[in-house]
Amino acid sequence: MAISPLMPVYGRCEVAPVRGEGAYLFDADGNKWLDFASGIAVNLLGHGHPHLTKTIQDQAARLMHVSNLYGSPQQQAIAERLCALTFADTMFFTNSGAEALECSIKTARAYHYATGNPQKFRMITFSNAFHGRTLATISATNQEKMRKGFEPLPDWFHVLPFNDLAAAEAAIDDSIGGFLVEPVQGEGGIRPATQEFLQGLRALADKHGLLLVLDEVQCGVGRTGTLFAHEQYGITPDIMAIAKGIGGGFPVGACLATEKAAAGMVVGTHGSTYGGNPLAMAAIGAVLDVVAQPQFLADVREKSQRLRAALEQMIPNHDLFDHVRGLGLMLGIKLNADSRAFVNHARSFGILTVAAGDNVVRILPPLTIGEAEIRECVEKLSAAAAAFQVPQAA
Numbered sequence: 566m567a568i569s570p571l572m573p574v575y576g577r578c579e580v581a582p583v584r585g586e587g588a589y590l591f592d593a594d595g596n597k598w599l600d601f602a603s604g605i606a607v608n609l610l611g612h613g614h615p616h617l618t619k620t621i622q623d624q625a626a627r628l629m630h631v632s633n634l635y636g637s638p639q640q641q642a643i644a645e646r647l648c649a650l651t652f653a654d655t656m657f658f659t660n661s662g663a664e665a666l667e668c669s670i671k672t673a674r675a676y677h678y679a680t681g682n683p684q685k686f687r688m689i690t691f692s693n694a695f696h697g698r699t700l701a702t703i704s705a706t707n708q709e710k711m712r713k714g715f716e717p718l719p720d721w722f723h724v725l726p727f728n729d730l731a732a733a734e735a736a737i738d739d740s741i742g743g744f745l746v747e748p749v750q751g752e753g754g755i756r757p758a759t760q761e762f763l764q765g766l767r768a769l770a771d772k773h774g775l776l777l778v779l780d781e782v783q784c785g786v787g788r789t790g791t792l793f794a795h796e797q798y799g800i801t802p803d804i805m806a807i808a809k810g811i812g813g814g815f816p817v818g819a820c821l822a823t824e825k826a827a828a829g830m831v832v833g834t835h836g837s838t839y840g841g842n843p844l845a846m847a848a849i850g851a852v853l854d855v856v857a858q859p860q861f862l863a864d865v866r867e868k869s870q871r872l873r874a875a876l877e878q879m880i881p882n883h884d885l886f887d888h889v890r891g892l893g894l895m896l897g898i899k900l901n902a903d904s905r906a907f908v909n910h911a912r913s914f915g916i917l918t919v920a921a922g923d924n925v926v927r928i929l930p931p932l933t934i935g936e937a938e939i940r941e942c943v944e945k946l947s948a949a950a951a952a953f954q955v956p957q958a959a
């Protein structure tokens with residue numbers, strides 16, 4: 566047999582962690598890496614955070630899973646907490662980001678159906694977006710590497726240039742039901758939406774009776790220095806998908822909505838066997854205990870400024886680096902070379918980062934990092950850059 570027991574859809578690297586502690590990962594041989602990838606913006610309290618770990622352990626012993634056929638005081642409590650912290654009036658819990666997007670897309674669809682406009686089944690999405698790997702969510706991006714081999718895909722999405730408000734306005738017709746957008750594109754290359762763009766989409770949605778759906782799966786939950794990134798744009802969405810950081814490493818997501826936008830999501834329209842189980846709710850509760858504190862978020866903004874300044878200081882010392890961009894602790898270094906090659910190279914200097922589109926290296930540390938880790942990150946990236954041979958084009 567030539568195929569491996571694991572379906573070979575990932576090009577896995579040599580790092581094989583067996584233990585984590587704070588901002589560090591260790592393999593079975595005791596090798597150590599500074600983890601500025603955080604499982605791609607997931608482990609926002611770092612590894613082995615005592616409060617998160619203990620909360621999950623205690624809940625596992627008490628009650629791990631019950632069906633959504635029964636009442637869930639655990640879901641009720643977390644939903645009330647998230648409603649109080651956000652624009653939302655209601656929510657549905659999922660096990661992943663893509664499922665949170667699926668629920669968001671269904672919620673938008675159901676809204677227009679319930680309000681007498683079933684023809685508004687399409688959504689406008691944006692170039693280089695990433696919304697997940699299900700059939701609906703790969704249909705929502707123009708990224709060839711996600712779509713190839715899975716076409717024909719449904720034409721439910723109209724993909725337009727990111728940050729181009731005029732193009733979005735011009736594309737509105739009677740089949741369009743809303744906009745789906747990441748306030749800060751992650752996988753697409755750490756590209757923040759401009760203020761004019763997000764505020765403009767909000768205004769267009771209001772003017773034309775459309776829904777603004779935000780994908781904060783990567784940029785949400787304190788990552789950008791506010792609990793949700795849209796807070797920095799002075800707007801609120803009608804629907805928002807979250808996941809990744811909200812569980813701090815436990816697989817959980819949610820689709821949050823206003824009462825109005827959720828008008829179509831009545832009994833029997835959606836479901837999930839595992840969605841919102843007590844263990845997942847315990848994880849969210851523990852993450853919110855830490856991240857939803859104003860002082861914690863203020864600290865994230867301060868650390869962001871220090872990390873960003875340190876990275877910016879490093880830029881002119883290496884031809885490899887072009888500039889730093891991003892928001893909060895969701896930072897990207899734009900390279901003048903292949904970012905995948907540099908991320909691979911930097912691992913042997915003891916630092917984990919993530920490549921993104923547009924030759925960007927994503928810097929996504931745990932939100933709990935301190936001054937020492939910021940310094941170590943810059944030292945390791947500098948050393949890696951100094952030794953990096955720009956691969957010659959064939």
Ligand SMILES: *Cc1c(COP(=O)(O)O)cnc(C)c1O
Binds near residue numbers: 663666696747781809
């Ligand atoms: C990771 C991600 C998703 C998909 O989340 P999964 O948990 O992998 O399904 C969707 N949108 C954005 C912006 C993401 O970064």
